[in-house]
Amino acid sequence: MKILVINGPNLNLTGRRQPDIYGSRTMDDIVASLRHDFGGVTIDYFQSNCEGAIIDRLHEAGFGSEYAGIVLNAGAYTHTSLAIADAIAAIETPVVEIHLSNVAAREEIRHRSLIAPVCRGTIAGFGEDSYRLAVEAIMQF
């Protein structure tokens, strides 16, 4: 089974960026732990700060049977990008929305997710375990 993790803007700075909110482990650490913990699953990883690149990757991964699911942390695009929401709606592969932080407990602008209605489900607030929980959810699809 293959699962694709896509991270959006600023998540390349995870570990250095506001560690009180996003934790002190880097995405390299987090992806390495996922690969270690889910030995039987191939976990591909893609990060971009550009909306169009995220959409292109969703299109590439979103048809056919290569990926059982996509774990998507769209970062701030979660709250703004109708284009990413349209891409998720357009593809066939199920997408799980995740966030490191509990966005519902933060500023009001973070309470609205444009992508939530077109994702299979949402996991937020568990730090790096949000990625782990999303992988577990996809394994049960």
Ligand code: DQA
């Ligand atoms: C985030 C939450 C977003 O509101 C924020 O813009 C991010 C990270 C999270 O993982 O908690 O960049 O998606």
